[in-house]
Amino acid sequence: MSGTYILGIESSCDETAAAVVRSGEKLISNVVFSQIAAHQPYGGVVPELASREHLKAIVPVVRKALADAEQSYQSIDSLAVTQGPGLAGALLVGITYAKALAFALDKPLIAVNHLEGHIHAVLLEERQKENREIRFPVLALVVSGGHTHLYLAEERAAGWSYKNIGHTRDDAAGEAFDKVAKLLGLGYPGGPIIDKLSTHGDSTAVKFPAAQLKHRDRKDTAEAGSEPRFDFSYSGIKTSVLRYVEVHGMQPSIDARRNALAAMIANQQKPKPEDYLRLCDAKALNLVASFQRAIVEDLAAKTLAAASACDVATLFVTGGVAANNELRQHFEQAAAMQGLPVYFPSRPLATDNAAMIAAAAYPKFLAGDFAAQGFSAEAGMKL
Ligand code: KG4
Ligand code: ZN
Numbered sequence: 001m002s003g004t005y006i007l008g009i010e011s012s013c014d015e016t017a018a019a020v021v022r023s024g025e026k027l028i029s030n031v032v033f034s035q036i037a038a039h040q041p042y043g044g045v046v047p048e049l050a051s052r053e054h055l056k057a058i059v060p061v062v063r064k065a066l067a068d069a070e071q072s073y074q075s076i077d078s079l080a081v082t083q084g085p086g087l088a089g090a091l092l093v094g095i096t097y098a099k100a101l102a103f104a105l106d107k108p109l110i111a112v113n114h115l116e117g118h119i120h121a122v123l124l125e126e127r128q129k130e131n132r133e134i135r136f137p138v139l140a141l142v143v144s145g146g147h148t149h150l151y152l153a154e155e156r157a158a159g160w161s162y163k164n165i166g167h168t169r170d171d172a173a174g175e176a177f178d179k180v181a182k183l184l185g186l187g188y189p190g191g192p193i194i195d196k197l198s199t200h201g202d203s204t205a206v207k208f209p210a211a212q213l214k215h216r217d218r219k220d221t222a223e224a225g226s227e228p229r230f231d232f233s234y235s236g237i238k239t240s241v242l243r244y245v246e247v248h249g250m251q252p253s254i255d256a257r258r259n260a261l262a263a264m265i266a267n268q269q270k271p272k273p274e275d276y277l278r279l280c281d282a283k284a285l286n287l288v289a290s291f292q293r294a295i296v297e298d299l300a301a302k303t304l305a306a307a308s309a310c311d312v313a314t315l316f317v318t319g320g321v322a323a324n325n326e327l328r329q330h331f332e333q334a335a336a337m338q339g340l341p342v343y344f345p346s347r348p349l350a351t352d353n354a355a356m357i358a359a360a361a362y363p364k365f366l367a368g369d370f371a372a373q374g375f376s377a378e379a380g381m382k383l
Contacts, residue, residue, distance in 0.1 A: 004365060005069075005076045008358030009062065011094030012086025012114045013146065014038075014045045016057035017354035018065035020076065024120070024362030025127035029068035030348065030355045033057045036189065040265060043182050051089035058097050065354070073105055080361030083111040083371075084381030085146070091377035099373075110361040111371040114352075115383040116162065118142045118318045119153055120360035121345040121353070134343070135313035139165075141303045144319030144352075145174035145189070148232045148299075150306050151383065153316075159363050162383050165306055166230030169213065173295055174321045176234035180241050180291055184250075184284060185258030186276065187265075194288050195324050196273045197280060201289030208240050208294040230306040234295065241291055253281060296327045300334045307340055315342040323350040 003022040010017040014035040020028040035053040039045050066072060081098035084091055095111075102109035119140045126134060138153045140162075150166035171179065174191055181190025186197075211233035245251060257279040264271050280288075299321075307315055315335050321327065322344050335342040349355060364370075 004078070004362065005071060006078050006080050006110070006358040006361050006365060007062070007065065007071075007076045008112075008354035008356070008361065009058075009079065009081045009094045009098045010114070010117070010352060010354040010357050011054045011058065011090050012082045012084070013090060013352060014050050014053075015352040016054045016061050016094075017352060018058075018062040019353060019355035019358050020065055020069035020071055021124065021355050021358035021362070024124060024359045027124065027128060027355050028071070029065045030353055031061050031065045031068065032348070032351075032353050033061050040188055041262075043188050044178065045087070047087045047089055050087055051093055054090055054093035058093060062097070062101075073101070076107065078108045078110060078361065078365050080110040080112050080357050080364075082114045082117065082357050083375065084114065084378035086114055086377075086379060088377050088379040091379065095375075095377055108365070108370045110364045110369065111375050112357045112360045112364070113381055113383045114357075115142050115147060115149060115151075116160070117356035117360045118144065119151065119162075119316060121349040121356035122316045122318050122343050124355060124359035125345055125349060126343055133341075137310070137312050138314045138316055139303065139307045139310060139312040140316040140318060141299065141322075142319045143173045143299060143317065143321040145178060145191075146172055147319060148172045148234070149383070150230050150303060152310060152312065155363075159367050159369065164383065165227070165310065166232065166302065168232040168234060170233050170235035171238065173232070173234055173299060174319070176238050176295060177292075177321065179238050180288075183238075183242055183245065183254075184288065185254040185261070187258075187261055187271075191321060191324060193273075193276055194292055195326070197276060197285055198289040198292040198326060200277060200280075201282070201285030201287070203286075203289040203293035205286035206244060206290035208237050208290065210298065211236050228309055230302050230309075232298065232302060237291065237294060241287065244287060248283060250283060250287075253284065257284075292324070292326055296324070296330045299327065300330050303331075304334050304338055304340075307335075308338060312340070315340050317342060317344050318350060320351040323347045
């Protein structure tokens with residue numbers, strides 16, 4: 001088969017992933033090894049543990065990605081790896097391995113920004129569906145455990161260009177899901193379980209005050225000037241949930257739930273959605289549903305306000321939180337009212353994966369934009 005075969009490697013957080021993508025438009029293989037089980041007992045990602053787990057998984061994960069793609073180390077055209085942002089130690093595992101492999105195979109290596117990867121997850125799948133209708137400029141909301149960013153994205157002759165027009169001032173939206181789940185005794189990661197439980201609660205039961213962002217972010221650079229910004233803030237809602245828990249005396253039932261789930265995990269029994277449901281009373285379900293509704297409405301309102309202020313032609317919503325059912329429905333309805341097409345990645349490509357890294361690398365491959373030999377991890381890398 002002709003085309004350019006790129007082997008992508010991703011290790012920025014708690015997923016060790018490798019994938020083969022042909023010419024940025026066809027997913028050939030996609031292997032994701034999740035470390036959730038290793039981190040679950042700690043209620044969040046432990047950086048040192050993440051590096052150790054990546055070290056254990058990287059060789060078999062890459063081998064499987066090549067085998068699934070019926071490719072060999074020699075037959076691929078190029079390698080691509082996540083340079084940042086992410087956990088420094090975790091990133092280094094992927095980078096060191098990719099560098100060694102590229103050197104041994106004498107193949108070019110491309111360094112990719114993880115956030116650019118999330119945007120290209122959408123492009124990859126739309127190209128695969130032969131959708132040639134995407135119009136520019138695109139406004140991309142990248143919403144995950146570590147990030148909540150709005151980018152204006154355009155394809156130019158020199159490659160892709162991105163302009164950040166909004167970010168979270170404090171917690172990322174996925175981080176809020178994870179922290180709220182933790183404080184309600186629902187374990188880690190919070191997004192998928194809150195997504196499932198929310199359909200059983202009344203989302204109008206608890207009212208959360210909207211985050212007020214009166215001043216510009218002091219971290220904004222001077223060149224950002226006076227252009228409008230569309231920033232987010234999600235640490236306040238977490239505090240509101242905590243206060244609600246205290247005021248309504250929910251702590252004993254939370255402790256009981258946390259202990260019951262921990263006992264199941266200790267017995268190697270993976271809790272199922274019905275177990276979580278059985279362990280939640282109506283008050284907890286209403287709180288969870290109201291929390292999710294508030295986050296989804298805030299994300300959509302700000303993103304759509306930005307879309308109309310910037311007169312964009314298309315909306316992308318991507319990153320782990322884009323897997324959320326209510327978020328997808330809400331964005332679809334809100335975007336339709338504005339006459340704006342909205343695209344999401346499929347759920348497997350919404351959360352971290354390496355296919356998005358291989359896809360984002362393809363335009364760089366065409367442009368000969370290869371990584372310098374001395375490049376290293378950039379934990380706080382910007383897009
Ligand atoms: O993109 P991702 O895999 O990693 C980062 O780059 O951060 O996103 C992980 C985040 C976690 O915070 C997780 O709770 C959230 O995405 N998430 C969800 C859902 N699935 C994953 N949040 C809401 N609803 C979901 N269904
Ligand atoms: Zn991510």
